[in-house]
Amino acid sequence: MLDNQTFLITGIADENSLAMKTAEKILANNGKVVCTGLGVTPFHKNLSEKAESFLNKNYEDFENACKKVLGNDVYTAPLDVTLPESLSHFADDLKTKNIKLNGFLHAIAMDKTIRNKSVKPMLEVTAEEFNDTMNVSAFSLVTLCHSLLSNGVLQNGASIVSLSYIAAEKVSFFPYINMSIAKAALERLTIEMAYELGKKYGIRANAIRFSPYMGSKAGNATLKVEDVERANRISPLGNALPEDLAHEIVHLFRKETRITGEIRHVDGGFHIMG
Amino acid sequence: MLDNQTFLITGIADENSLAMKTAEKILANNGKVVCTGLGVTPFHKNLSEKAESFLNKNYEDFENACKKVLGNDVYTAPLDVTLPESLSHFADDLKTKNIKLNGFLHAIAMDKTIRNKSVKPMLEVTAEEFNDTMNVSAFSLVTLCHSLLSNGVLQNGASIVSLSYIAAEKVSFFPYINMSIAKAALERLTIEMAYELGKKYGIRANAIRFSPYMGSKAGNATLKVEDVERANRISPLGNALPEDLAHEIVHLFRKETRITGEIRHVDGGFHIMG
């Protein structure tokens, strides 16, 4: 189904990341993947020892997981979407290696106002925290597009999928606040990309709102068991699973489907309840 | 992908019907189909000669198209969703033949206020015209579910897809008025089915809003070339094609995907433009 097609998968932290399930599904459909993880790049400056050690550990986990699950040949690279040099270095490298992308998954999010499953009220969020979360979690969609397009790596007709969730629109009972605003911006940016890149390159861009999921590192750091259970109870079909999400992403990645600008729900029907 | 699964396809008029493209795609994915068309049933009473001849011609076209495109063995039957006896007779027949359904496509719509590409203003629509359109185009989703469930024909975990379009929400420039209200009701009924059948039987129900399409009998009777071209021009990817729609329906038909209550757009991005 995805023969001779290659997709960039961002946002893998370890084996249990949602993005990893998608990478697996792409391989299972005869596609290829390119994976980026958070790690030290030559473009980081003045990293504290602690930060460097954190990034190194993070990248090691990412790389090991990729090799284990996706095979030893999988292309992996460190990428920091907030550093223009890191982005253009990565795009250059793909170009040099003659790797063309037929699409990518944007699954990057970071919010320092969530700590140990507890989250700052919006009123206490600082401008720096707001901007950091916005840049990493939303604007990075644009910078990724920009660097991949200006290097000729992202192909005409490619398909972009970004990960969102219901809180982009509603005040959810589970603990995201500052991040919700970034997700609202991410969805609107996805729509803007659908328009701008659709007209020009036939590129598609869609977002998916997924059920709360604790299985991943990110989910486990933020969600509480009772919140996930509550969503499971409310949703007509219970919470959706990572494979449901992977299935939907692969569907949207398929060539020649005139679907774009959609904000879709893979959530067991949670969003219909009021 | 759809091995050992059978889907009911309603709304086929001839070879060019959108529903037919979906039926073909199901076969191409190793699924089976059961098709119903509008025709004379034993439950029609007091049909005028003209009406009977219209229905017979309609059914003949339907049956010939099914055999030609889907093969001689395809199950076909006349069905009038506004006649409870016709519905229960059809469901009984499937039961007797031990045909279990894994889902169905609701693609039934009828509106007498549209004639020769011109449409009555809402203010002039009569109660009878309103009710007829509502019953055939919206409430039939419920009566179909009811009859197929009470006869044990629709399986747990089945998937229902109904066809809608942007006018269910917005005032569209192409000529549907009375029908728009029925589509709004159809979408809300789809959501209600997602809830009611989801909780009880794990059945999923989703609606798809498709681009304006003139290729079919229905589209050709209602749409004007300039309207379809306008939608094509506005949409970032141009109008979506019947195969895009079929692709999406087959995707939603697949087993074990926790997606329900969605109102999706397969429209080249038309819906993002404001």
Place this chain on the structure above:
Amino acid sequence: MLDNQTFLITGIADENSLAMKTAEKILANNGKVVCTGLGVTPFHKNLSEKAESFLNKNYEDFENACKKVLGNDVYTAPLDVTLPESLSHFADDLKTKNIKLNGFLHAIAMDKTIRNKSVKPMLEVTAEEFNDTMNVSAFSLVTLCHSLLSNGVLQNGASIVSLSYIAAEKVSFFPYINMSIAKAALERLTIEMAYELGKKYGIRANAIRFSPYMGSKAGNATLKVEDVERANRISPLGNALPEDLAHEIVHLFRKETRITGEIRHVDGGFHIMG
């Protein structure tokens, strides 16, 4: 604020009806009202004794409440929106008395599938129950507009408000099912009227989704205390009050405000919670 303006208020059952609060607010703003209630009209045929007695009691309550709250001079009349003759008789009468309308409140709803605070699942609703609820609760918006316009009673620039609630869009926890579909249709019809009557007559049409309210006869017959309390607890400001609703309606009734086609929430913020 509403000097020299007259508004038709439908849906008053007794002193506690939401529509009555609106009528009072209009008077308090120097406007005038015309009220219709459900009662026997010369156009009812073959009424059973029981039905006639029910309608008579209903109309007596309505009329007494109107006189008590709105004064002895208030115009009252029986109206059955499902009988074209009743509608045109009513419009004729206004014309004869030279009463011009600057707008009206559509607050008419009826659903026989709700009895003693319990409600039929959608799957068990009959075509007759579906149609009856649709006609009375949704299509009546069109028939009212039609009769008032064709008699020259509804003025250019008039303002129409219809009453809806969140279940028009979402599956609500409080007991409305069949009615939800009618409200979805009512909202879409309101939008269609906004377009059709806006372009032609400068007439505005908006809908308001109000908090669950038990104070009225209708609310008390359908809602449970725990449901109203739940909405109150969830909503950031608690449930909205009848005077909040009346306030909003009077706002929308004011002349020369270019607001139309809106689906507004007067609900203490309930709709933002997901």
Place this chain on the structure above:
Amino acid sequence: MLDNQTFLITGIADENSLAMKTAEKILANNGKVVCTGLGVTPFHKNLSEKAESFLNKNYEDFENACKKVLGNDVYTAPLDVTLPESLSHFADDLKTKNIKLNGFLHAIAMDKTIRNKSVKPMLEVTAEEFNDTMNVSAFSLVTLCHSLLSNGVLQNGASIVSLSYIAAEKVSFFPYINMSIAKAALERLTIEMAYELGKKYGIRANAIRFSPYMGSKAGNATLKVEDVERANRISPLGNALPEDLAHEIVHLFRKETRITGEIRHVDGGFHIMG
């Protein structure tokens, strides 16, 4: 109607600003206003001569317009919402003068990617341009709330209104791109404030999407005549006027109305067209 109530009006540039119309309407309803304009504050550092001169001219225009339209006694002050010291100095000053606020209008927006009625594609917007626009046009809602609440200036039960437009949701034909994303964030922040401040202080927060308007300095700098005319032609009632907007804001400012988290349209019905 607004007796003994005081509202902060931001976003006045000159006599023709939308915010000015609102200030006038508040006075006409017996309320009081406090106005802030962009100008040099003691907290600006390293301003270029050109920037200082621009700010001074801007503030002079603002102050003159306020005095002319709103009277010589109106409180005016320079405010830069991106400088925490400016915000807290302003809030302190109100506190010292014992001015309590019953609400405010957020009408602040700035986007350097729009120049001479032409606008950068999203793909070319830099992180700095994205962040600047976000901070000034969206996050400032939070910083304003924060400073006014922590100084006890914003009263319980106050009402906040923010100005948005259709492009927060859709790709509009008139030239806003980067700003659209900020407006999407502003709307989501308004909803978050509705929740957070509603629960805690009974404070309401709503956003209004207004028609494209060229009469103001901001509108004139960005919009083209043909775009405004197109919106006027499409909208069932034509474009809404500044007084329609002011009317709606004053309505939302009124005490004790349980309306919050709403995204409302004052746009002549533009948003219903698809």
